[in-house]
Amino acid sequence: MKQLLDVTDLCTYVFCKRKLWLKLVKQIKEPVNEHMVKGEIKHKIMEAFSKTEHKVVSAITCDYSIANIIEAYKQHFISTASKLFERYSEKISAFKLDKREMLSEFLAYAMREIKLRLQPISSLLLQGIEKQKLWLMLKPKYISEIKISSDELKLKGRIDRVKIDANRYYPYEMKSRAFNDVVYDSELVQVTAYALLLEAKYKQEVDTGFIEYSNKTKQITITNTLKQKVLQLRDEIFDLQYKDNMPLPSILKKCQRCNFRHICFG
Numbered sequence: 001m002k003q004l005l006d007v008t009d010l011c012t013y014v015f016c017k018r019k020l021w022l023k024l025v026k027q028i029k030e031p032v033n034e035h036m037v038k039g040e041i042k043h044k045i046m047e048a049f050s051k052t053e054h055k056v057v058s059a060i061t062c063d064y065s066i067a068n069i070i071e072a073y074k075q076h077f078i079s080t081a082s083k084l085f086e087r088y089s090e091k092i093s094a095f096k097l098d099k100r101e102m103l104s105e106f107l108a109y110a111m112r113e114i115k116l117r118l119q120p121i122s123s124l125l126l127q128g129i130e131k132q133k134l135w136l137m138l139k140p141k142y143i144s145e146i147k148i149s150s151d152e153l154k155l156k157g158r159i160d161r162v163k164i165d166a167n168r169y170y171p172y173e174m175k176s177r178a179f180n181d182v183v184y185d186s187e188l189v190q191v192t193a194y195a196l197l198l199e200a201k202y203k204q205e206v207d208t209g210f211i212e213y214s215n216k217t218k219q220i221t222i223t224n225t226l227k228q229k230v231l232q233l234r235d236e237i238f239d240l241q242y243k244d245n246m247p248l249p250s251i252l253k254k255c256q257r258c259n260f261r262h263i264c265f266g
């Protein structure tokens with residue numbers, strides 16, 4: 001039995017109970033596909049970027065234009081991505097992925113990160129604050145790929161991005177899909193679970209989170225009802241691990257985009 005439940009398991013459970021049962025009880029792994037490899041490399045690039053962002057900002061001086069700031073970040077992303085592509089060269093070759101295409105897709109994504117930082121950096125530069133002091137005084141700060149866990153909550157996860165502003169913490173969950181007027185339950189559960197984990201780590205209330213889609217960022221109020229729902233789902237999943245019978249299948253619409261189709265429907 002798992003000691004700490006991964007937040008993504010909560011999402012899988014909301015998507016389809018049977019899918020999570022197959023994963024946890026029958027230990028069936030999802031077959032790795034191109035999309036998963038690209039996602040893994042992107043997460044690693046963002047993790048490496050987050051650890052080295054201070055170097056980019058500490059090199060920015062008051063004579064930088066907006067275009068110069070964008071270029072400095074862009075070059076840093078390119079060099080970080082190149083190193084990661086090298087490290088993942090075997091997987092990239094195995095799936096016949098095009099590195100140039102991957103870099104261009106990644107840079108489009110990275111522009112979202114850069115845009116978030118332009119206004120706060122420009123505003124400090126106008127006050128004559130540059131280089132290392134610029135990094136120290138930069139607010140808000142954004143950290144990507146935070147690994148977080150709590151024995152008390154019996155949860156663990158990796159948050160795509162956390163905004164830290166005036167000593168308050170805001171989780172961001174990044175989605176590759178476009179927003180279509182619907183926030184899925186699994187997305188609400190995910191961002192709420194991250195809020196609970198941040199609360200446990202930093203001992204302060206987290207009442208707001210964000211889901212960033214490819215076309216829009218949705219602010220989410222993390223209510224107590226949502227928090228209770230997450231804890232209830234967590235408990236249900238711990239019980240699920242003891243069940244011998246496979247849960248009923250999900251609705252067919254979901255099955256069409258599920259990697260376990262071949263198991264459920266032969």
Ligand code: SF4
Pocket residue numbers: 015016017018019248249250251254255256258259260261262264265
């Ligand atoms: S194929 Fe359908 S029923 Fe089976 S695990 Fe996937 S979503 Fe659930």
